[in-house]
Amino acid sequence: MEMNGSAVVAMVGKDCVAIAADRRFGVQAQTVSCDFQKIFPMGDRVFVGLTGLATDIITVSQRLKFRSNIYKLKEHRELSPKTLTAVISNLLYERRFGPYFCEPIVAGVDSTTGKPYISGCDLIGCPVEPADFVVAGTSTDQLFGMCEAVWKPDLAPEELFETISQAILSAVDRDALAGWGAIVHIIEKDGVTTRTLKGRMD
Amino acid sequence: MEAFPEWTTKAHALGTSIMAVQFDGGVVLGADSRTSTGSYVANRVTDKIAEVSSHVYCCRSGSAADTQAITGVVKYELEMLELELGAKAEVTQAAHMFRKLCFDYREQMSAGIIVAGWDKRNGGQVYCIPLGGMLVKQPFSIGGSGSTYIYGYCDSAFKEGMTRDACEQFVVNALSLAMSRDGSSGGVIRLVTIDKDGVARRTLTGKEIPTFYEG
Numbered sequence: 496m497e498m499n500g501s502a503v504v505a506m507v508g509k510d511c512v513a514i515a516a517d518r519r520f521g522v523q524a525q526t527v528s529c530d531f532q533k534i535f536p537m538g539d540r541v542f543v544g545l546t547g548l549a550t551d552i553i554t555v556s557q558r559l560k561f562r563s564n565i566y567k568l569k570e571h572r573e574l575s576p577k578t579l580t581a582v583i584s585n586l587l588y589e590r591r592f593g594p595y596f597c598e599p600i601v602a603g604v605d606s607t608t609g610k611p612y613i614s615g616c617d618l619i620g621c622p623v624e625p626a627d628f629v630v631a632g633t634s635t636d637q638l639f640g641m642c643e644a645v646w647k648p649d650l651a652p653e654e655l656f657e658t659i660s661q662a663i664l665s666a667v668d669r670d671a672l673a674g675w676g677a678i679v680h681i682i683e684k685d686g687v688t689t690r691t692l693k694g695r696m697d
Numbered sequence: 698m699e700a701f702p703e704w705t706t707k708a709h710a711l712g713t714s715i716m717a718v719q720f721d722g723g724v725v726l727g728a729d730s731r732t733s734t735g736s737y738v739a740n741r742v743t744d745k746i747a748e749v750s751s752h753v754y755c756c757r758s759g760s761a762a763d764t765q766a767i768t769g770v771v772k773y774e775l776e777m778l779e780l781e782l783g784a785k786a787e788v789t790q791a792a793h794m795f796r797k798l799c800f801d802y803r804e805q806m807s808a809g810i811i812v813a814g815w816d817k818r819n820g821g822q823v824y825c826i827p828l829g830g831m832l833v834k835q836p837f838s839i840g841g842s843g844s845t846y847i848y849g850y851c852d853s854a855f856k857e858g859m860t861r862d863a864c865e866q867f868v869v870n871a872l873s874l875a876m877s878r879d880g881s882s883g884g885v886i887r888l889v890t891i892d893k894d895g896v897a898r899r900t901l902t903g904k905e906i907p908t909f910y911e912g
Binding site: 497500521523524525526528529530633636637668669670671672675676695696697 | 884
């Protein structure tokens with residue numbers, strides 16, 4: 496899991512969620528590019544962030560998009576964040592004894608109820624659905640520390656953006672394998688705001 | 698997450714970008730400031746440029762413990778030598794002391810050191826002592842894990858007979874490129890310029906560090 500390096504974090508706010516990821520793609524110590532996508536939309540208001548081995552990030556996101564598309568065609572509605580978590584869990588557990596080296600984070604707002612939702616899984620699909628924040632990647636220890644320190648409940652979208660940005664930027668500054676810029680999506684019932692953060696490029 | 702985080706078991710390593718350049722009348726030494734334990738950044742404002750005598754400094758890369766120990770011994774030996782000979786330490790003397798330690802203990806050590814300074818006899822000099830303990834004098838020298846990414850840049854940008862300011866800019870540009878590509882290098886850029894008048898230290902942080910292509 497320490498081959499490529501990554502950092503993804505999601506936080507819950509008041510009627511909104513935020514998900515952020517770093518942008519580095521590296522091969523151990525060497526940085527290859529600074530625009531690698533780790534957060535993928537799986538619907539209008541649901542995003543999946545993936546960490547771990549880069550090739551598995553690509554494959555899992557593609558396989559998940561396939562399952563999401565089939566669901567949409569059959570059900571004539573989009574996957575809700577909670578259901579998406581179950582789909583990912585199933586996708587990962589199918590490979591129980593030869594797993595994808597990939598730990599996902601789901602963040603979204605349920606389009607019917609408007610409730611914000613986040614969850615995370617381990618590499619074989621065990622889900623966890625906390626009320627506050629989830630972290631994944633090579634800087635989990637640093638991200639846990641930052642999130643515990645700065646998160647509070649019922650943050651408005653703008654405050655949530657500031658909070659999650661500070662958390663991820665400070666955490667990846669202490670990780671040699673993650674960083675080189677960051678991207679943040681704020682998801683609310685009415686829309687999604689995406690911003691790229693200018694961070695240390697070292 | 699593992700039972701024991703990696704940083705409890707790994708030693709501190711100076712995965713690094715260091716370099717030293719000679720100019721007419723002195724030398725410029727430069728280094729990044731990252732010390733990592735595995736992938737955790739243990740210190741992001743490290744000072745890797747150590748004083749061994751008033752006009753001789755060294756850049757450290759490799760094991761943090763090994764290089765600190767070696768530097769301590771050489772600093773002590775040079776101070777004794779200055780007292781015994783009644784003259785300021787020379788760069789060659791320091792370089793040979795470093796080499797003796799690095800070669801004799803080559804099996805146990807993991808230390809890549811660049812020694813640079815100014816003395817009255819030979820002016821500015823740069824000596825490189827890589828892993829096995831060889832000693833070689835060069836007009837400029839680069840070292841550490843980040844140096845692998847800037848060999849091409851340094852070979853194309855270096856010119857003989859640069860001025861002091863041009864040398865400092867060369868070092869800053871090279872280190873910035875290395876820090877951008879190497880995961881084990883980063884933080885601030887520390888510069889030390891030594892000439893007959895003494896030592897000038899500078900630190901470049903944040904926006905002062907030049908940026909290049911960041912694709």
